[in-house]
Amino acid sequence: MQPFLIKMIPRLCVLALALSSAGPLGAAELPVELRYPMQTDSVILTGLEGSSLVFRPKGADFGGRAYLDFSTLEKERVMLNFLLSDKFYEGLKKLKNGQPLQALPLIEPEARPMLNYIELSHLPGNYVSTVQAYFEALRGTGNWKRLTTLIAALPMREVPPPLLDEIGQTTLSLHRAQAATDLEKIHRTLLAMDSAGPAQLEVLLSLGDSWREVGEYQKAFDLYHKVSMEKSAHQVVANLWAAYCGFYLEDSKSLQSILQDLPKIQINEAYFSLRELIDARWKLRQAEYPPAMLAAARGKTYAAVTDPWYPELLHTLALLYEKMEMPDAATLAHQEVSIMFPASQWASKSLEIIHHQNNKTP
Amino acid sequence: MMVKGQLLRFRCAAVLGVLILCFLAPTRTLRAEAQVENFPDLTLQDLAAQVDIRYGPQPAEAIPYMVEIKTRLTNAMSEEYRGIYRENLYRLGLAHMRWFEQSGEKETLLEGVPYWEEFIAEFLSDKRHPLAVMNRADSLFAGEQWDAAMEGYLYTTKVYHAQIKENDLLGLLQRMVHAARESGRIGEANEPLWKFLQGSYSYPVRLFSLNSLFDQSLEADNITELLQLVTAINADRDFRYDIGVNLRLLHTGDKFEDEERYLEAGLLFSMVLPVEQLLKVVEDRLIELEEWAFRNRSSGDASKAQLTELVTLREQRLELVAAPKYTANLRWRQARVLELMERKYEAYFGFQRLVNNYPQHRHIEQFRYAAFTQGIECGNLSEAIEHGEYYLAEPSYLLFEKPVAMRLASLYARFEAVDKLSVLADDFLHRFPFEPVAAQMSHYLGQALLKKGMVERIIEDFPLWVAEYPDGAFIDSASYWIGMAYLFSGDFESALGAFNTLLANYPGSVYFKEASFRRGVAHFGLGQYAEAREVFESWLSDSSGHPLVPEAHVFLGDLDAMDARVESALMNYRQVEIHGGALALIEHAYFESAALLLANKRHAEHDAMLEEFLNKYPKSASCAEAILRMAEAALDQGLVLEAFARFRSGIERFGNDSKSDDVDVVIDSWWEQDSTIRAGAAETAAFIKAFLGEESFRARMLYDRIAQIHHFQQHGAIDPGIKELLTVRHPLYAELAACTDAAVAATGGRSLSLEDYPELGELLAGSQARLAKLPPEKPAQVFRAMYVAALEAGQETLALRLLRVLNQRDGEAVEAKQFTTDWVESASPASKVWIARLIAEDDADRAITILVQLITEVPDSAAAAEGLFLLGELESQRNNHEAAQAYHNRVLEEHFTSIYARQSAILRGDALRQSERLQDAVEAYALVLNQREWRGEVWAEATFKMGDCFAQMEDLAKAQGFYERTYLAFSAYPDWSGRAVLASADLLEALGESNSAQRTYQYFLDLPTSKDSPYYDAIRRKRLTP
Secondary structure (H helix, E strand, O other), rough: OOHHHHHHHHHOOOOEEEEOOOOOOOOOOOEEHHHHHHEEEEEEEEEOOOOEEEEEEEEEOOOEEEEEEEHHHHHHOOOOEEEEOOOEEEEHHHHHOOOHHHHHHHHHHHHHHHHHHHHHHOOOHHHHHHHHHHHHHHHOOOHHHHHHHHHOOOOHHHHOEEEEEEHHHHHHHHHHHHOOHHHHHHHHHOOOOOOOOOOHHHHHHHHHHOOOOOOOOOHHHHHHHHHHHOOOHHHHHHHHHHHHHHHHHHHHHHHHHHHHHHOOOOOOOOOHHHHHHHHHHHHHHOOOOOHHHHHHHHHOOOOOOOOOHHHHHHHHHHHHHHHHHOOOHHHHHHHHHHHHHHOOOHHHHHHHHHHHHHHHHH | HHHHHHHHHOOOOHHHHHHHHHHHOOOOOOOOOOHOOOOOOOOOOHHHHHHHHHOOOHHHHHHHHHHHHHHHHHHHHHHHHHHHHHHHHHHHHHHHHHHHHHHHHHHHHHHHHHHHHHHHOOOOOOOHHHHHHHHHHHHHHHHHHHHOOOOOOHHHHHHOOOOOHHHHHHHHHHHHHHHHHHHHHHHHHHHHHHOOOOOOOHHHHHHHHHHHHHHHHHHHOHHHHHHHHHHHHHHHHHHHHOOHHHHHHHHHHHHHOOOOOOHHHHHHHHHOHHHHHHHHHHHHHHHHHHHHHOOOOOOOOOHHHHHHHHHHHHHHHHHHOOOOOHHHHHHHHHHHHHOOOOOOHHHHHHHHHHHHHHHOOHHHHHHHHHHHHHHHHOHHHHHHHHHHHHHHHHHOOOHHHHHHHHHHHHHHHHOOOOOHHHHHHHHHHHHHOOHHHHHHHHHHHHHHHHHHOOOHHHHHHHHHHHOOOOOOOOOHHHHHHHHHHHHHHHHHHHHHHHHHHHHHHHOOOOOHHHHHHHHHHHHHHHHHHHHHHHHHHHHHHHHOOOHHHHHHHHHHHHHHHOOOHHHHHHHHHHHHHHHHOOOOHHHHHHHHHHHHHHHHHOOHHHHHHHHHHHHHHHOOOOOOHHHHHHHHHHOOOOOOOHHHHHHHHHHHHOOOOOOOHHHHHHHHHHHHHHHHHHHHHHHHHHHHHHHHHHHHHHHHHHHHHHHHHHHHHHOOOOHHHHHHHHHOOHHHHHHHHOOOOOOOOOOOOOOOOHHHHHHHHHHHHHHHHHHEEEEEEOOHHHHHHHHHHHHHHOOOOHHHHHHHHHHHHHOOOHHHHHHHHHEEEEEEEEHHHHHHHHHHHOOOHHHHHHHHHHHHOOOOOOOOOHHHHHHHHHHHHHHHHHHHHHHHHHHHOOOOOOOHHHHHHHHHHHHHHHOOOHHHHHHHHHHHHHHHHHOOHHHHHHHHHHHHHHHHHOHHHHHHHHHHHHHHOOOOOHHHHHHHHHHHHHHHHHHHOOHHHHHHHHHHOOOOOOHHOOOOHHHHHHHHHO
16 A cells, blocks of 8 residues: 555645545446556546545555545646456447447446546546447447436536537437437436536537427427527527527517527628528518518528528528519529428428429419 | 550559469479460470560560460360469450550550450459459550440449549549540440449549539530539538539539529529638638647657648648639629529629628629619619619719619609709719700609609709700700699799790600690699690590590599589599599599589489499598598488488498598597587577577677677587578568667566577477487497497407597596507507507607607508607607607698698797707798788797797897787787787896886786786786886
């Protein structure tokens, strides 16, 4: 015991040393490796206390503990690697080969205890990739209940962006698997996260995008709304997308209040065209065709053809040309959207209209 | 040929020679010796040695030895010899290719083809089989055997596309496309090319395939395939951000635009990404990778793939930086094609973006002009005007100066911006006096000035232009508008002169017809009705289809009516509608026809005429008037019940239409008629009773004219027939006077009997009969029931109308909070004003919002006058005097005949005074004094207030003058005369002229009406205590 401590002291700025006979600190003991820029220590992680990680030397436990502060580890650019067995790596290989059923029993025993140390996920090292693999294996095997229980137990605020993204992917998988109850549980957990950081908000925003893209506007709206409530670089765009989803949720009253609060966006700023699209769709619904047309045309002019909302903008323009009794222009715009974006839902809608018109023409 | 060098990269050639030698090197039994045909002296080993010597430097010489080896081993069965045979066969093919390399003779390649074919057929499992397939195809290609080469390439791409190395694949595809072209089988190359668009192939291969397919679809004019390619480009990030692909799309779009295929052109243009966007994508990624590389500079973790990408990105960036800056031209094309596709809204913003983003572009003048014209096209008129004004203000812009000026003038005319139009027209007419469009410019200005009633400006300015450019292209136009200006200013003589001059000097003018017609109007105005009739009749005879035909029939109808030619008048009025006259003319025709019919007691036709009007024009603002006329006609005939049925029908029919407030007039008329009849019956009966029963009363009514007038004023509902009976000239007067003593005591005297005075009996019976014919319920009951029914039926507009009248006339309680936004929205204009008045005390802001909306939506309605008036009052209360005076000014300008006009005139002056615009206030009050029909108290008020204004301006002499004028001229209005006396005396006192002040007080106190003044006591005190 003593030599280990003596060996560690010179390398650590702040090392709280205690000789204690106390037992485990509530979490499983895990062998880890602390990689300093110039040296590596192999120790046993016994738990967390406040802002410190608690270690003991390898071998028999004589009660001696070393306390290392998080901030110290970060300052010293220490990499924390959990020492995993060959079985784990074998499991990883199987997972990559598309054999999640075989992979799960090999990965789970080593990865699961690590979930007790979610706070450590922010340190560089193999924590995130290990847990990611575990989640992936659970997803691959359709172990929704276990996965949901695990995720729901995580302190979301501590979950790092890559894992948060993994959780987001899990919700999408649950949606595909039609596991509505589990999905709802995780979704609520995500929404309940308080004081999300910028990177976490970015992940939530991206998850909102995914929900929007599959037409789950309520879930998308929830996430956008959450992101829009926090001050961040994503606030404006989240607000815009919330309004967009609100439009499709047909909740006119809340949409109206969102629209009123929407920020003004200058013509050459990002998302200007999305803002115009939302305006145009809203006015189209209110049968205010000329102002809707102005918004849509302005939006399209300043949109890039690569913007995800471009097909809808084009389709909206086509609808407005129809409403304003300019059938030739409407047909051309419908054709444009159906040719340029044949895989989009807007192309299908446009084609349907063209088809309907052709059938009407004697 | 470009591909020749490529095909001569012989696959695996270097190792093959060694292989054969290895096979032949061991000392084995050569069982094939018996098959010797050539080189009989040489063993197989010798042959191989000869091949080895010659194969490198002189492949042509090696070939006979190799052929001999092949011959000797042709039927060899052992695996070993079979292996040698295979290697030799492969080398034979290669040797021919090497020979071609040296000789350049394509026949050498073709001679090698059979060896390739044999190898391909016999050794399917050989790992060089793909190479053999390619070499055969390449040999055929270089031998210009296009068909066979094509077959070879198709086979290769079908079977071995995955095995061929990337570099070889690109060359192969290039040669395949060439062979396809040469063999006329380009279409067959498409299938493999589409396959090579997939992301699993290298980018050069995919790009080549894309370009080849693009070429092919353009050449074949296969638009379906081209659009599929567009889709493929759109779906592929590499293609989307490739500068070459984008330029290609741009140029192809140009081609389509030239061919007037706008959909295709538009699609391609919209696909092109601006070079800045391409650069941004590359630079963003580059920055990301550079940062990554910097962070990992010491760790050695950098992956090869990322480093390669970094290098590629750097190259791409340089390429993009050096690429032509096509973005502005792209935007120009996009907007232009959208315009050609009549997608005008998109086109407009496209042009506007060009104006904003590329102000220094060499085509900026076109951009500006296009933005201007498209702005007009899509109704963005205010922005269009800005573009037009900018264009004309820029001296270097000349290309479209005339069309811009003309269209801008039309916009100014439309918005009645006459000042701007005047400046523009003046400038234009001086720059281009002889251009045909100058006439149009003059027309716009003349029309706009006339519409605004600014005829003086036409009369002043237009003759100056005519004098300056007597040969100008606009002279006929100017002359016409001069004539019109005279016509509308009432100078019919000058108008006639102007039109006659125009007709004499410009018989070919576009104004000829109009001027001819206006001559008739001028004659009409001069009272020369015969001449007017002659002009109109003559004009109509050769003006079929002219827009003024309906108006000509109106004039002829009026002329007929004046001459009592009833049938002819009716016929002419009927023509107004037949020839599609404006609604105002049609209304005139209907109502004049109805008036004629009524005057001739043709009641049924009168009613039918107005019923027809109601049925045809139920949205007309004159519907209520039609109903009122029918009701009044019914009342005239004593058909009281029918009159009220008309009222009811009108209310039920039009009551829920919120756009018109005429129904409110009908509702009020109902109430007023009902009240009048009831009051008439009661007051007439009371009068007759007192008149016959009380001699003293009778004496006052017969002998005291002032008392009589006073009584009738106080009892306005008394049957007017009674007043006529009491005139001195009436025979009844003498009869009554004989029984009435002028000096009778206040009470008592003789009573008279009604039976002795049948005239009075008839009047009494008449009023009672009218009373009897009234609907049994009083208006309040009727309207309350209708209100409940309207609410139940969801007829909110009607319900509000009825609630208004019940509140205003019967004291029905209402609360401001019951007027929800939705309810107010559905209210008629008159109801809205009433609501605004009700809620103004608690919520002035909301009241103002309602009123502003009202005057914006229905500025011409009768309710708008009250709305403007109320707005003026509310703004005054909020001390917004400028806004208040502006609203009152609108009452005067837009609703001068309304009952609010005179009060607004005073309040406008008050508001201007509050704003300390005293001179303007004086002018505002002077307006009141200029209206003779407003004579009365309002004149007194205006005069006094003008005095106040001058006093404030310290022009005391003028102030004194107006005060004196007030109390001298308007002593009948003791309120104002009292004030004026006090103000005047104050001024005199200030000047030390106390005696004059005292005389002024005394003057007032001596007036018979002075005691009615609220200032009487104050003035008396001043008089008593000098």
